Amino acid sequence: MNEVVITGVGCVSPFGIGRQALWDGLTQAHCAIARVPWLPGSCNAGALPEQALEGRFSANELLMFDRSTQFALLAGREALDMAALDMAAVDAHRCAVYMGTAVGGSDSLHSAYLDLYQAGSQTLAPWTVPRVMANAAASHLSLRHGFKGPAMTLSTACASSTQAIGEAYRLLRHGDADLVLAGGTDACLNPLVWKAWEALRAMAPDTCRPFSAGRRGMVLGEGGGVLVMETLAHAQARGAPVLARVLGYGVNSDAGDLLKPSVDGPALAMRQAMASSGLAPESFTYINAHGTGTLLNDRCETAAIRKVFGAHADRLQVSSVKSAIGHLMGAAGVVELIGGLMATLQERIPPTLNYQAADAECDLDYVTEGARPARVDAWLKNSFAFGGLNVSLALGRAVEAGQ
Numbered sequence: 001m002n003e004v005v006i007t008g009v010g011c012v013s014p015f016g017i018g019r020q021a022l023w024d025g026l027t028q029a030h031c032a033i034a035r036v037p038w039l040p041g042s043c044n045a046g047a048l049p050e051q052a053l054e055g056r057f058s059a060n061e062l063l064m065f066d067r068s069t070q071f072a073l074l075a076g077r078e079a080l081d082m083a084a085l086d087m088a089a090v091d092a093h094r095c096a097v098y099m100g101t102a103v104g105g106s107d108s109l110h111s112a113y114l115d116l117y118q119a120g121s122q123t124l125a126p127w128t129v130p131r132v133m134a135n136a137a138a139s140h141l142s143l144r145h146g147f148k149g150p151a152m153t154l155s156t157a158c159a160s161s162t163q164a165i166g167e168a169y170r171l172l173r174h175g176d177a178d179l180v181l182a183g184g185t186d187a188c189l190n191p192l193v194w195k196a197w198e199a200l201r202a203m204a205p206d207t208c209r210p211f212s213a214g215r216r217g218m219v220l221g222e223g224g225g226v227l228v229m230e231t232l233a234h235a236q237a238r239g240a241p242v243l244a245r246v247l248g249y250g251v252n253s254d255a256g257d258l259l260k261p262s263v264d265g266p267a268l269a270m271r272q273a274m275a276s277s278g279l280a281p282e283s284f285t286y287i288n289a290h291g292t293g294t295l296l297n298d299r300c301e302t303a304a305i306r307k308v309f310g311a312h313a314d315r316l317q318v319s320s321v322k323s324a325i326g327h328l329m330g331a332a333g334v335v336e337l338i339g340g341l342m343a344t345l346q347e348r349i350p351p352t353l354n355y356q357a358a359d360a361e362c363d364l365d366y367v368t369e370g371a372r373p374a375r376v377d378a379w380l381k382n383s384f385a386f387g388g389l390n391v392s393l394a395l396g397r398a399v400e401a402g403q
Contacts, residue, residue: 004172005398007240008085008228009338010078012071012185014046014221014325017056018078022335023342025324026350027371032325033207033219039194043205046221046326047189063127065140066105067187071224071331072137073144076181080145083228083240085179087146090238096149096177097138098168099226100160100184102330103193104134110192137185141226149177155330158290160184161225162333162383162391166249168229169393178234183334185224194220200259202294208327209354210291210320211298211362218292221326225334244341247378247394248277254388261297266290266304266384269392274308277394279378281309284316284394286349286379288340291320292327299361301382306364317374319367323353333383337393344376344397 011018014032015025025032036045053070065073087095108131115121130136135153142151154164161184168182188194197203197220204217235242250272254265274281290301306313321336328335343349348371355368381393 001173002175003232004169004246005230005232005235005242006227006244006246006341007230007235007242008079008083009243009341010075010082011223011225011335011338012048012074013223013335014048016049017052017074019338019342022339023346026321026339027348029351029353029370030324031207031353036189039189040191041198043203044207045189045219048222064130066131066136067107068101068105068185068224069137069140071187072099072185072226073140075183075224075226076141076145079181079226079228085228091178092146092148094149094178095147096168096171096180097141097147097151098154098164098180098182099138099141100154100156100164100330101134101137102155102157102160102186103188105132105136106193107187107190108132110190113192141181147181156389157385157387158327158329158332159383159385159389159391160330162337162381162393163251165227165334165337166251166391166393169246169249172229172231179228179230181226182229183224183226184331186329186331187222188220188329189222204293207354208293208323209356210289210293210323210352211302211359211366212355213357213359215293215295215298217294219326221328223325223328223335224331225338227334242398244344244398245396247279247396248273248275250276250392252390254390256388258388259386261300261384262388263300263303263307265388265390266301266382267307269390270304270308270380270382273380273392273394279394282312283378284380286340286343286376287316287318288336288379288381289318289320290382290384291322291352293322297384302362302364313364316364317349317367317372318364319350319352321350333381337381340379340381341395344379347373347375349374349376
């Protein structure tokens with residue numbers, strides 16, 4: 001089996017374009033959740049700063065690209081630049097794209113509805129289908145960079161990008177590719193998606209307070225993230241920088257309730273990820289949590305962590321990036337993972353913001369005082385989703401020469 005590493009990362013988040021914008025926002029304990037003027041109602045969201053996309057694409061490209069595809073292309077370019085990939089020096093047929101999305105081109109779908117039912121148009125733009133289709137981001141990444149391996153799109157709600165990374169890990173581990181662009185993207189801050197979530201009564205009216213007493217629900221956000229994942233041998237052969245190791249992957253389904261989270265499924269996913277990593281639970285010191293800020297989800301995730309780690313749970317550091325940027329839906333996992341990866345490189349764990357008081361059923365160390373200096377050698381990234389879907393990734397610090 002091949003060892004799998006990450007050699008580049010790129011992202012678009014409510015803090016702006018680029019991994020540095022994300023990292024600066026997280027470590028400075030800024031919250032990007034604010035009132036979004038184009039959305040109905042009184043709730044806040046994590047939106048990309050206005051004008052951030054201006055000048056990034058030509059007029060012709062904007063005809064073809066949904067907002068979510070724009071996020072993916074910007075993140076992919078940043079990740080590939082960091083990885084210093086020369087396509088002329090690799091086998092394009094062994095370079096793949098695995099992307100996740102929860103709602104695909106919903107922004108373009110909403111615009112089409114407005115054209116038909118508000119403006120009274122009898123026709124739609126010819127690029128409507130290519131903009132709306134869920135696989136648009138993966139396909140455009142493949143087209144733009146000349147990747148001729150499989151270009152896959154996974155849609156598993158809030159777990160989409162984390163599962164895409166996990167499946168890319170399997171592809172590389174089993175030798176079916178040398179390099180994969182993996183991640184996810186979603187641009188769901190439009191009235192169509194907003195009103196659907198509003199109907200579920202799952203959104204907080206103010207901000208996201210994961211694991212805190214008094215939390216009132218999740219907050220929507222938008223963004224995208226891409227990792228360059230490679231076999232270790234491929235990365236070494238081309239002299240690529242290794243940022244982190246992907247050590248294991250756990251995935252399962254509850255086969256229970258469509259919307260209600262469980263304890264057993266998330267616990268099993270974490271056990272699966274650690275078992276495939278070959279590391280003992282005591283080797284893990286940080287969990288980059290799913291941490292949505294809903295009453296039941298946070299309690300279930302806490303209970304699952306305690307079930308898996310026992311007494312060691314009291315020594316774990318657990319934080320939720322959603323407290324700073326909101327829930328990026330299909331892109332949540334990868335953008336949050338990038339925050340965790342930067343934490344291992346910079347030796348500072350991003351905090352859980354907006355924490356007010358302890359919940360008796362959420363009794364772990366949630367890093368609430370601000371970014372915390374800490375060395376992390378092994379950690380987990382959790383993502384759970386409607387449909388009873390549970391995903392966990394085990395990741396580790398890059399091994400230095402001689403270790």
